[in-house]
Amino acid sequence: MPENPLVPSVATIDRITPETAASDVKTFQVTFDDPAVMERFNYMSGQCAMLSMFGVGESMISITSSPTRRGFLEFSVKRTGRVTDVLHEAVEGQKIGVRGPYGNHFPLEMLKGKNLVFIGGGIGLAPLRSLINNVLDNRKEYGRIDVVYGARSPGDLCFKYEVLENWTKYENAQVHVTVDRGDETWTGPVGFVPAFLEQVNPSPRDAVAVTCGPPIMIKLVLQSLAKLGFTDDQIVTTLEMKMQCGVGKCGRCNVGDKYVCIDGPVFTLSQLKQLPPEF
Amino acid sequence: MLLTITADNLKSLLDKLARDSLLVAPVLEDGVTRLKPVKAASEIALDYSNTATSIKDFLFPQSEDLLRFVTDGTLSIEEIKPERAQVAFGIRPCDLASVALMDKVLTTGEYADTHYQARRKNTVLIGLACESPADTCFCTSYGYNPGHSAGADVMLYKDGDQYLAEALSDKGREVVGGPGEGLFKPADEAAGQAVKKAYAEKEVPFGKEVDVEGIDQLLDNFFDDQYWDDVSKKCLGCGTCTYVCPTCHCFLLTDEARGGEGLRFRCWDSCMFANYTKMAGGHNPRPSKKERVRQRFMHKLNYYPHRYHSYLCTGCGRCVAMCPVGLHIAGVIKDVKGVKAHA
């Protein structure tokens, strides 16, 4: 394990799964080459890791696998820039650098025993997937589970197997899926996530809502949750900001005096309201 | 224990230090005095208020190698450790104070910056009290003073044609007792204390103009103030303030590859640059000068104090002197107080 926290360890991409029809989101299953590093890489749902494409740079990506399933890490990555471009061109067996885990995590203690509403949009489901699988792996410890998930089109839905089949098999768990625009194959609901959420109408009683997705969706989901009667303490969400170091040194990802990389990315809405409204 | 050293002996000491290790000292070159490695004491400039850039250049260099990688088919990563020991001479009190502020960020918390740590460990700081503070200096506003020695391993105070010296750490004592052996003489304690006191009480005129008191709290509810809009308009968006600042420590990581080999560097970055927060998809959470200017001053005067309980500024005055458009922290402090006073 490198002494310098900025130095990644070598890992191998074992499997690449295209998630979307356009392949602009892929899930990379990764293991560290050094088993000791793998062993020590203890993470919690909601945490991130810095992926290195050497010669191009690094990108902070949330870990989408659940810590309950050990031995590998999964990252679902949307192709958005230079680093993710080359990551998307990677082939199975290729070596990359990984360092982390970074940041805080979803407050499992706070979720225990509660009814849970997971609200995700597009690739925003990635960190939630870690949490949802984590929760499902300890199904008894939680109440009713509703997953509200939307994407722009049926082709943009990620983790289709889990979303459409696997998660629905669990007891007292429901998955509600919507798309902004349907197509000839789509028979499910059509509409934006916030409005759809209001239709699903989850009860705020004994519930915690966890939401993750594009900023505009989060903004509207927060409004809808408020309408549904969720208080700020019942809402957990994540922030997204440019990062370089991931360890609270490089200075750029702060909102107020909080660094998203070490103090975030997970905040309750009441915590967020303590912070400045912008970065 | 207070010591004295003659100017000639100091030269001998510096010559020795330059010979035995990397000696960094103020050098006057093309009208600019800045810290540079020197080979002999004769290269050193002593007639300066402060150096153009600070000791930061040598503890947290503008770019430094972090690791070497080889990617031909497989991947190997070789961590690079910082270089050899160095002695820095002529560090002014404000810069000595800045080191403590940098330490808080880079060596505390869950993660330590091992490069910085190693450099800190391997650097002897020889401070030099200020004889004549510049008209841009305002260290006293933060409670520092021209004789402030905290952070120095050895502190020197010019006293007539000799120097009063004090070794303040083991590293400092090693210098005094090692290469400095025979060059220092014990000082008269009382006279020495008087010299120190004179430095500590030396007037810093601009410091009197800048009243920092309570600025951190004043800024707690200032995030949305119109002021940021007004003041940021003249910002040129260059990185001068951040790069000459002894406490600004933002950085980015960058790779450079030639063929299957390459290096990853850590380079200074500046919150004044538009690209600083620009994300991969093109979205920029701090899209205009307003957000960026606000960030810089809020960070120094509010966010950092919240986290680390001191201001991220030592009043060195570099930004006051060098900002091409006169948008500097002393002005912002005055302005905010003014705005708040009028509010």
Add this chain to the structure above:
Amino acid sequence: MRRVGVFVCWCGSNIAGTVDIEQVKAAAAKMPNVAYVEDNKYTCSEPGQAAIQKAIKEQKLDRVVVAACSPRMHENTFRRTVGGAGLNPYLLEIANIREHCSWVHPDKVAGTRKAVDLVRRAVYKVAKNVPLQRASIDVTKRALIIGGGIAGIQAALDIADAGQPVVVVEKTPSIGGHMAQLDKTFPTLDCSACILTPKMVDAAQNQNITLMTWSEVEKVDGYIGNFTVTIRKKARHVDTTKCTGCGICWSKCPAKVSSEFDLGIGKRKAIYVPFPQAIPNKPVIDEKNCIFFKTGKCKACQMFCPTGSISFDQKDELVEEKFGAIIVATGYEQWDPSPYGEYGYGRYKDVITGLEFERLVNASGPTEGKIKRPSDGKLPKDVVIIQCVGSRDEAKGIPYCSKTCCMYSAKHAILLEEKIHAHSYVFYMDVRTPGKGYEEFYKRATEEHHATYIRGRVSRVYQKGDKLVCLGEDTLLGKKVEVEADLVILASAMVHQNGASKLAQTLGISYDQNEFYTEAHAKLRPVETNTAGIFLAGACQGPKDIPETVAQAGAAASKVISLLSKPKLETEPLVAQVNEAICSGCLWCKPICPYKAIDGKVVKERIAGGKTIERPVAAVNASLCQGCGACTVACRTGAMNVLGFTNEHILAEVDALCL
């Protein structure tokens, strides 16, 4: 990661002889993105190409590097190969390890090292290649032929026969060119006029052919399929629609000047047709020599013209025409042998050039075919013919062989003997007769017509009484030779047409150091130029005899026909492209573009805060752009790029070569 396949060609021993193929392969295998390496004896051969296609499929290659000969040679070949295997043809790069390496660096160690570098360059570059698509543009179904000699006439007839309209621009008053000046043609000795004039008439009568004589090309804009050509129709002062070519005007014209067509041996009038069979058989007024233009008085021709065709006010006219293709058939000039002071050309009237002799021996020439020597009109008995006058003499700036002189000199010897039983002494350096029936023809000259061939050069010609004494050396016998001749014929070199380089610049085609136009490939593209849509026919490309000229004209015509018969043209996608996101719209690229392919446009964009703004950016017209990339350097920010030669490509290549 890419999956690049590297195919190293031996080119028989051409590459493998001086480059260690195994070492190149081993080095290539270690380069980033390289997934597969293979070598082939001849990569361009069918099995070689098949191997590439097989590897693309089996190895799932997404990029290909061929290390072989120059990309100027086989880039297109391999693009097709790669395309045939389902890859985009532009995902290919060539490493030129033959012309740039194995053929010039005999040191195998250094050569191999360089070959590895060149392969690395290609590997780094190809990694940055992206699939490119060809675009299609319209084709103007009309061809322009510059030059109305036999090459131009033949090409025009062939194109017209295929049903495509064609315009022939000829700078002299008549089509026909040099061939019209010739008497007999080797090796068959049929009369030049007898075979040429029917073609001239055909050309004049063909509905698809427009002849623009006394005209010159002034300006050429545009690009393949879409040339816009400005043609200067020089003032003829004769209304060709009214003129019947009756000849009264020139018989009445009082101004006599020496005839260019007869090379000064005969005279013509100021209003004239260059030769009796001229097409169009309508005169022009030579302003320089016309008495009216010189003095303001005369107008005899106008007075006598029965059709009122003559107008002294006519001015040059500039017409703009659109063409899809251009054939350059501007021919050659005969070199003026005056620089050879020792031969006395210009000093002694009876020293003449081969072409002058053609006029002298021609039945329709100034002497009506009687070979009267210029000085006194006597028929010569002994004639010295000197070959290689100018040709193959670097000192005279003509390093090349003019190719036709050996044959026409033999022809002259035969004609002299046949017509007036004169005896010819032919001084030669080598006799070159590669051509069907050529060697036999030369044999006839020596055996049946008793020409005396002397290997050696004439060192001096001087007058002795009414004889011209030719001093020379027979290098075979190693003896001095002295021949007293009545006439000396200099087989002077064929050189480029006057103004060839200027026309080349107008057209944007290249020419060699002898100012002959350069073909796109000496062997494989002999009638194309490097400028798409412009073709070459005849001696403008280099010395040629008639059969060769006619063959090339046909070839050029067939290229034009196939071009014009396409409904649309596919364009090279290697053109400039603007990254609008970073373009400032400063438009400094615009004045740089030689094709006027860049203009400004306005894009709408949402900026932070949600506002929609409009801003100017540069826009490239991809069908005008030829991909030179001069604009890219004017672009400070790098928003302007040339596909296939992007900044990213070139920086990667520099990096690769500097490793």
Add this chain to the structure above:
Amino acid sequence: MSATFTDHQAALRDEVKKLLTDGSIKGFIGYARGRDSYHPVPAIVTRPDQVDGLILDQFSIFGLTKYLLDYIFEDGKMGIVVKGCDALGLGRLINDHRVDRNKVHVVGLPCAGVLNGEKVAKLGLGKVQRVTDKGSAFLVEGDKGSKELPKTEYLWDKCLWCENHNPAGADTLLGSEVENVAMKPRDFSDITALEKMPSAERAAFWTRQFSRCIRCYACRNVCPACNCRECVFDIADPRWVGNTVKLSEQQMFHFTRAFHVAGRCVDCGECERVCPMEIPLMKLQRKLQKDVIELFGNPKPFVPSEVEVLGQFRVTEDPEEFM
């Protein structure tokens, strides 16, 4: 003796107040007092109540035109005060299609030369009370002393050879035009001296200069010719110049910046003036100017024109050295 800038201060304030009040401009770019009398700083005011903060004095050197880029996508006009040299910078921005002249209200400031605040500050005259133009000198009266300062010594270098004392095409002119003559001919002797050095010595000179560079980009940000929407140095792919401050990258940076401005530089000298490390950046630009003048027969390459020197050529007149 011509009026000093300070003489126009009141008129400027009145004008700006009027323009802001009647809504013809939405903001004005001018000067305000800096940390002392010698360092006026840019000021951008948007409300009439801010106008009294605007100043004009004989030290007002800063070329303000680059600020116009902050407003190109906003509605309404910006006002700006420009001297002759600044007007060239504005011309640069307009010719580069970056600024729409119709969206700028130009207040012209005729200028007989600007005092070099850096130099004058060192004289210890204290807070400046008054500056008077004495023809060949400025009389500077401060609270700690007064001195008559010869123009040839105390003006900025560029002012000495300035041939653009009066800003062309202003919407409002402060005062009347001043005599437009250069105090001395444009002087390239420092460039020639550098050219004459042996390669290695010259290399050492530039190495020393560039090794001071901290890559703050102040030179770029102030330069009216460096007006790209996205600067090449900020573009990550392809990265022309690395982020590290290795000497070769510093040199690539300065080569590239200088060459991008070649034939487009308006000779305002702001890059060199704002450089916190005192790198003699104009020695790069003026070398290029000198060569442009000598090679392409363009006597004034610093005056923006329809097509700049590198956007044109002359077939036969351009020197041919590459045969």
Add this chain to the structure above:
Amino acid sequence: MSVNEKAAPAAGPATNPTTATPAPEGWEPKIIGFACNWCTYAGADLAGTSRIQYPPNIRVIRVPCSGRINPQFVVRAFQRGADGVLVAGCHPGDCHYSTGNYFARRRYLLAKRFIEYLGVEPERLQVRWISGSEGQKFADTVRELTEKLRALGPQRRLRETL
């Protein structure tokens, strides 16, 4: 990495890279050539087909036109360790694109002087018009440049290695 000395440390002083140090044993100059496709590249091809030998020190990058050759490419080549750079295109008047080389001529008249001004020996950047028929000139140019560079030694002024 190629034959090279270690670069100056990232922090602090830039050591003077021009301080003459002798060329390493077996050092051979590395020349990057930028050649326009239509003339110089063809000229180099002709040198090949004519078997005109020249030193193997040059590696040619093919570009459409000399007008495409950004002076920044040249500096980049020096930065990456080229000892010499050849920029070559069609003779003036012969440009396949009519005018590209005229722009190139202006750019390189300036750039060549400017690169020299920064302290690079003038011999290291060679700009030449070499036509498609001048295989011999191409070979001669490369030979001449190689010999000059051999005499000058390695280029260290702009070079940087990782």
